[in-house]
Amino acid sequence: MSSHQAVREGAKQVVRLLEKFPEEKFKYLVSFKATQLERFSRIAGIPLPKKLATEVPGENKTSINEIKDIVNRTSGPLGLQKDMLRKMQAAIPHDQFTESAMKDQITALSNLVNNKYKNYYDVGDKLYKPAGNPEYYQRIIDDIQGKKKENILAGLRTVFMGR
Incomplete structure (x- = not known):
């Protein structure tokens, strides 16, 4: 299995774990579960679950993929100067996961979902x-x-x- 395929499979496992993740009790502007589902669904190449697609903040705004497309499409989009364009390209997050990094993500998320540390460090x-x-x-x-x-x-x- 190639490294790219292993990362995709790992991202699919992360998405499955995130779907088990409990709902947040307090509604903030940004939901951890929704943002991570959007991020790892894109890496896994699967569509965002319909229920959470409505919860992703900024759904009616420009997505990160559209911004990346605008920045990468031309040498100077929207009349931006080249130094400003370089700053924008540096600010865009790039998800570069390796197989071991994806395993670490899976382990960390499964520990959170299973309440490992809450049970391990139980307070009386x-x-x-x-x-x-x-x-x-x-x-x-x-x-x-x-x-x-x-x-x-x-x-x-x-x-x-x-x-």
């Missing part, structure tokens, strides 16, 4: 429920998930009294 109740304020972290999680909202008086009491 002493950290999750400190003696001084055992409900502290649970209150934060409930507030983030919208289960239990504190009103202004309860919030002030928490700030001043510590509980």
Whole structure:
């Protein structure tokens, strides 16, 4: 198997692992899962899954492939000076994966998906429920998930009294 073929197969494995990756609880401007799926789908030569194609930020904007095409098509696109063109070409990310680098990507992602480090470095109740304020972290999680909202008086009491 050639090196290029091994990299493509590795990228396909990374895409399969990324599809198992959990959804992000907080919606940011950029999603780790969506951007990595877009990146490795392009390397693997497979289309982006339809569900995540809508989540990729900037879907209606110019893609990185279109920018690469514009920069590489002519010697001076859009009337740019040659030094500016060189700066743009240097700024465009180039995915140059080797077989060993792709194996490292697969290993790292599978460790994340399987919660290897969370299980390996398990923290006990002493950290999750400190003696001084055992409900502290649970209150934060409930507030983030919208289960239990504190009103202004309860919030002030928490700030001043510590509980």
